[in-house]
Amino acid sequence: MKYDKVKYKVYDWKNWMVLHWILNPGLAFNELILGQRMPKVTLEDKTIDKPRFERSFVPCPHCETLHDGRTWSIENGTAFKNWFGLYCKNCGNIIPCLINGLSFLTLLITFPIWGWFRSYLKAKWLEKQPKRYENINIEQVPNLFGKKNWIKSGLSWGLCMFVLMSVFNIQTISFGTLLVEFIIWMVAGLSFGYMMKVFFNQAIHKKNKNTTS
Ligand SMILES: [Zn+2]
Incomplete structure (x- = not known):
């Protein structure tokens, strides 16, 4: 699939945000347990004068539909359970997604256990998808990192990571280290x-604005 490079900025694995999805081992939890997936390619429309959140699109390489990035959100009930990838409601195919490094290793090692059921699980999963996308409403999706929400979202992320990490180290941990870790995760979250x-929330650069107006 070819993209209009003048109109869109293309985000693929060469971008640091995307690379972060692959390298951060913590995100294996989001991928394997929650079924949260990141598409291989995201497009940012450089011509719409809105926050970036509202001008991100996910292209389907099968039917070339550009889906609004907000299609996959908690409000629409589609942010999670996407274990086999992002479903394209237009053509019924699966939009290819990235795979986190730790997820990949985990899947590789455990393949003898789940490999047998893969086709069955995928068919079952695919069957359920069309219904999930019947009532998508992108307007109801709030910006989780908007002016009011970013502190709450950052701190909740930090808290989740803190709880996860503490559970893993439960035998070796003391109150002192727990407190230090809590502070570190809160700062990291913020x-x-x-x-x-x-x-x-970044809008289009001034430089682009001048050339289009
Ligand atoms: Zn499609």
């Missing part, structure tokens, strides 16, 4: 939230 806020 900086993550802030980074996302800057990214998702």
Whole structure:
């Protein structure tokens, strides 16, 4: 599939945000357990004067439909359970997704266990998809990293990571280290939230604005 490079900025594995999805081992949890997936390619429309959050599109390489990025969201009930990829409601195919490094290793090692059931599970999963996309409403999707939400979103992420990490180290941990880890994750959460806020709310660069007006 060819993209209009003048109109769209293409995000693929060469972009740091996308690379982060592959390299951060924590995200294997999102992928394997929650079924949250990141498409291999995301397009950012450079011509719409709106926050980035509202001008991100996911192209389907099978039918070339450009889906609004907000199609896959918690409000629409489609953010998770996408274990086999993102379903294209237009053609019924699966939009290829990235795979996190740790997810890949885990799947590889456990292949003898789940490999037998793969086709069966995939067919079952595919059967359920059309219904999930019947009532998609992108307008109801709030910006999780908007001006009011980013602190809450960042801190909740930090809290999740803190709980996850503590569970893993439960035998070796003391109250002191627990407190230090809590503070570290809260700070990490805030900086993550802030980074996302800057990214998702960025409007088109002034330079582009001048050339289009
Ligand atoms: Zn499609």
